[in-house]
Amino acid sequence: MRAALFVTCVNDALYPRTGIAVVRLLERLGVEVDFPAAQSCCGQPQYNTGYRRESEPLLRRTAEAFAGYDHVVTPSGSCAAMIREQYPRIGRKAAEEGRGSTLAALADDLVPRVRELTEFLVDVLGVTDVGAYFPHTVTYHPSCHGLRSLGLGDRPRRLLAAVKGLELVELPGAAECCGFGGTFALKNPDVSAAMGADKIRAARATGAEVLCGADNSCLAHLDGTLRRAGEPLRTLHLAEILAATEEEPLR
Amino acid sequence: MTGTDLGMPAFPPFPEAAREAVHDEVLRANLRHATHTIRDKRARAVAELDDWDRLRAAGKAIKDHTLRHLDRYLLQLEAAVTAAGGTVHWAVDADEANRIVTGLVLATGEREVVKVKSMATQETGLNEALEAAGIAAYETDLAELIVQLGHDRPSHILVPAIHRNRGEIRDLFRSEMGRWGRPAPEDLGDDPRELAEAARLHLREKFLRAKVAVSGANFMVAETGTMVVLESEGNGRMCLTLPETLISVVGIEKVVPTFRDLEVFLQTLPRSSTAERMNPYTTMWTGTGTGTGTGEGDGPTAFHLVLLDNGRTDTLADEVGRQALRCIRCSACLNVCPVYERAGGHAYGSVYPGPIGAVLSPQLRGTANPIDATLPYASTLCGACYEVCPVAIDIPEILVHLRERVVQGGPVTREGVRVRIRPAHGHTAERAAMRAARLLLDRPGALRAGERLLSRARRLRPQRLPGPGRAWTDTRALPDVPAESFRDWWARERKAPQK
């Protein structure tokens, strides 16, 4: 099977190790991975801040970069939700505003082929035990867009639970937002920080060594808060845990 | 052009107001305790009904269908209410509604009214208008009483005094009740039971002598003219049945076509709101009972219904924003909102706080003033509000839509007129940054160069950023910059030079 990796702009620039982990994981599972270099950003920051028209070229770019791939996989629930929920809306609005149906057609073509990593693993590849090894205590924060927009459900936790050596502890109040929210973190820094502090308190209380997530933007907020506070709790993207094996453990 | 007046003075932008609330430890604890309690209860009450999603879809469709034919259903309602002995008035805005009500009260010769909790009359600022006309309006809902005694503002749709804890309420009752009527007992404690008893005794004399009452309504049934009020304490029943004159001020979107339609909302509203299978009391009445004869002699002999627009028709004109008119004021979205929980209701600068307020206020009032221009950003778009909404209002969708209106301007309807508004002030730098980011992101070559520059300068990464970036680094460390980007790793690893 062949799949294109949509690594996302945040992972490309700041968390390449997550992208690398996805490549290693998928290849280990027999998937041939491609990285179309024309990709960049899904346009979510622009769209969610109110600059819909600025997100249109990025819709076009993303759709064209992944044209022809049966499977597009992304290690970000938030970017997957942007494509699945908002691309059709952007296309519809452009058509309503008399700017043609090209964007709508691009969106319609792309949307059914895009899957968040855990969806791809569980639904397309049909695996929950990916042969990973990670001998640590882990708690999982399901980011909002993965949880509520995509409806990932227990897929991430099932994948984690099948990891050899891993002890999964439930995060109290897991469904509550961490307070990142894109430009929310800058526009409403006090509320954002308060939400982050509460999320971290909950994670600390579990006694876990690792706070795992499936969205590096949320983790950047949580990790930044943890490090500023000098907390030893470590954040990790789910893909990095799933990529780790006994032969090649995570450093 | 000014927006619709929701009876509130100017408020600071949301982030400023929220900052104060976030650092108020008592308020944070009060809100956390209350919202978490009700959140879990609601989830259990909803889980009891295995057709919840279908009830939600039906509620949504009933409201959408009604809004599509709102003119027809309002006329049908008017005819039915009139046939049952009531009188229907139409108010374009808050001032007109207040004028109508004030005139009706004055005409009775009375100088005091008892009030059932009503969002519509809070929205119009009716109490202040009545006071200016020399009429005393007594709020009879316990939480509204707490707010009124404290000269405070409501901070929650269902529980306007949610920001107060039992100790604060006891102190308020002790110091203030005597000024309005029967004082609180000297030795009043802070047990909610004792506090409720003090309110019972304080308000009893007012109920028994009241000649005029003012209410809102949860639903109005077009085919029969039946009004519906859901409540818990019995203050609603007191106001709706004992006085001689009853005046109900109701938003035009509260109409439903048929009596049967209530079968949906009477299941979804109590469970969403107070997390009960059914609220203690629901009163349904049709006019004064004359005409049909069935209710004659039971309840008020004069009934006036004031139908309120006040920005609702303008909201209806917006294809995305109009879904906010489906709202049945249950407040489930407030109770699950992580931003509301920390910012508190007052930060929203409106009688409608929380997620629904963040989409209603900027539509009813416009986005011209600082609070309304910042409300659409008072959310992380986490979607918890949409998930619990019993009429499936996609609040995140409306928020993003209103953000666009704030930063880009565009067509809106104001007082029935289609106008094009200009972008709000203060977004010039942001607009430029968004555009620059897009230009960079739309050119992978430039993006790669930028990433390499960042990587090369990674050791220079500061601990704190200046300007807008401070909002990040005040409480968070910046992420480490990697030695190479993913795309460079890929190119190197796969030995496939990038174009």
Added chain:
Amino acid sequence: MSSKDRILSRIRRAASGPDPEVPRDYLRVHAVRTPAERVDLLAAHLTDYRATVHRTDGDGLPELLARLLSRHESVLVPPGLPPYWLSAAGPARIHDRADSTPAALDRVGSVVTGCALAVAETGTIVLDGGPDQGRRRITLIPDHHVCVVRVPGQVVDSVPQALERLDPTRPLTWISGPSATSDIELDRVEGVHGPRVLDVVLLDAQ
């Protein structure tokens, strides 16, 4: 232009788009129950919200009502209450008259009524001002309400079934437990302005 015309014309300009069909595929009842199960569920849900539930048959009713009313000196009686219900009760009967003032009703300790129907799934009794229920105020002002439900005939499963059987033009009062408030810290407290004690008598009328 009148305000009415202005609002209607604004609506006509504003309303647009699709007109959805209302899906009515939600459940009419949430479980299939025997009459006895339905009555048991009603009792359980009434009890959940702090109503006190009693069961009796026609022979035991006068004794039961006499006991429930024994703490009060007077009891309000709706015009059409079956006389035998109170045949053993001690308190003075007060009859509601058109000119009975709220203050006068406030001096009465208790009220006994029948009902229009009861809803098992929500633990609700509904009054419609029928002859054995009287005006709405008589079940509001006294601090103690005894409501007699004829079972199983007056018990429906669900809210949709209840609405089918009710006449919307009558003044309707839906009662689910004694008055309550959650206004202090969202903590539920029973007993505010309405009757603080609600006794529901399930009268076996088979």
